[in-house]
Amino acid sequence: MFEDLSRKLDTVLKRLRGQGKVSEANVAETLREVRRVLLDADVNYKVARQFMDDVLRRAVGQEVLQSITPGQLIVKIIYDELVQLLGTSHVGITFSPLPPTVIMVAGLQGSGKTTFCAKLALHLMAQGHFPLLAAADVHRPAAIDQLEVLGRQNGLNVFTKRGADAVTVAREAVEHARLGARDVVIVDTAGRLHVDEVMMQEAEAIKAAVQPHEILFVVDAMTGQDAVTTAQAFHTRLHYDGAVLTKMDGDARGGAAISLRATVGVPIKFIGTGEKPDALERFHPDRLASRILGLGDIVSLVEKAQTQFNEEKAVALEQKIRKSQFTLEDFLDQLLEVKKMGPLQQVLGMLPGANRLPANAEVDESALVRIEAMIRSMTTEERRKPQIINGTRRRRIALGSGCTVQDVNKLLKQYEQMQRMMKTLGKGGRMDRMARGMRIHS
């Protein structure tokens, strides 16, 4: 199934690759395929639609139309947006300055709450905490036994009170922790359906009684379209602070995480990757984005796309240099590219021969604006044949761009230096080494 989807997407991409430009129609086709991929990954259809609408808006914009490999850029946009949506950094547990920190764990039946409670306790213990597990599921047959067994097997403290109601168990557990110098209380609650009013009230009552510093909502990675409904309903009632995605050790794609993030926006704090008590991991948005898209190694695909993008440009530039045709127009193009790409130093490194330029040939960020203005004030002929720019033309250019004649002189001198440098390089056959250098920089 995984391979199928990857292949499907790949075919579409191949069709787009090398076409130079994207027509609105074939962007739509890619997006349709991706939407299908998202649905197959269990992303809620409404969320998927919003998401694709958004990507479409960006994909038909200039960036992609001007690019050399549009399909790859679309995938990059989609991937980046997915990562963004999933949340960009790891968010841990919020501890109370005044111990004990109370963590309440809630969710649907069988989602993996009790197992997660044990995992979390073990995880916190490894960090030097002294957790206490509270067996506040008083409904499910043998729920208390289950937590006790897990406690015994893993050396965890468990507070139980058979016959008491959930609120009492939770409250007394916190009291017990205070007396017994336990700094974290993890409250395991019964599985409940969001439409079960009595049970939802019980959850609210537990929350009211122990005022948790952290409430975690546990979701099964296998969950389908209904994830938005349950995530929303639990959030409305409990205002949980984070989510836990369990059973990620299987081959479910975990699109429910997207639905959840888009619906309630809380961070996904942990993922469960097995039945054993140590199978708990931090959440990595980039990994899940790859998994949902079904392209196992999309990150490297994107990076490759980026490299290729630069290489193609570099090759074209290299040809110009060989023919000594590097004009001020190309210079401007480069500048505009630079503005788009970000950090100046890094981008300069991508310019052929740039690392060999004398120090004074470097431009600072604010100078970019002036240089652009000056070149824009030149006629096409001037840009192509800078040697015709005499004193009168220099004054006109300075006036037109709001710079001084000295600025124009400096620019032309820099350009000349650059061109001379490139000519020698072009003749000297050192292009290969340069190209290697470029790759390292890109």
Next chain:
Amino acid sequence: MGILDKIGIGRLREGLSRTRSGLLSAVTRIITGGQRIDEQMLENLEDTLIAADVGAGTAADIMQALRDRSHTAMSADASALLPMLKEEIGKRLAAATVSAVEPFSLPATRPYVIMVVGINGVGKTTTIGKLAYRFTAQGHRVMIAAADTFRAAANEQLEIWAKRAGAEIIQQKQGADPAAVAFDAVSAAAARGIDVVIIDTAGRLHTRTNLMEELRKIHRVVGKHTPAAPHEVLLVIDASTGQNGLQQAKQFGATASVTGLVLTKLDGTAKGGIVLAIARELGYPVRYIGVGERLEDLQQFDPQQFVEAMFEA
């Protein structure tokens, strides 16, 4: 920021509450008729199917059939659409409705052996309690085999259910060989004139080959004692399961020779549409549905009701 901001949490929330009324009105509009079928209507119906987890593929297939029919039948009147849609779904569920065995009546074979399998937490143990109760209520003698020897307190949980259902239970301690427990149960049942043996197994993900092989072994060992046993292998699927359910059915089907499905937790808002995809691809009948956590919350699967529920908000 990404689409989170652009979607706007509030907007999506609104969108969600609109889903319910939106779907209702889409469907009512169609039923009231008098309107011509348009693309928007068809798309709404397709969304309804997808929202029920039938999957984009199955939904597209059903909608194609519907488009073909509404063209040929020239039934421009929208009121014809919903019955047609239900019919198309029904057709695909047909495989899922026929079964050699009546749901709650026991065939003559003694002991009749039912094995219950599925991924973690779907409701196997609970379903076994409910099913045992159905049989004991009819005066049958039921034995439950606690072949989940892995999960913490699996024995204790099953004991409680066995007691509630008035069934006997065969168990060993945690970590014992599950195939041995199953074999013990079947031999004891044969010796003591028990009518039904229901084997509980540990939840396992279908991707874990060694654990799946363990199921195959249980199946084989039981068959060694009583040829043709287990007579039924029920795969339990949680109604909230998304598209992964199809993979589950394929893998469990291949290793444990599944004969039917149980769809649990239908008392929530999830529709369990994945069984439609499973029925379409693998043809497994849905034998029972779970609608709660009490003994009596197990029902016979009714395709008509199931389809109706799909179009309820």
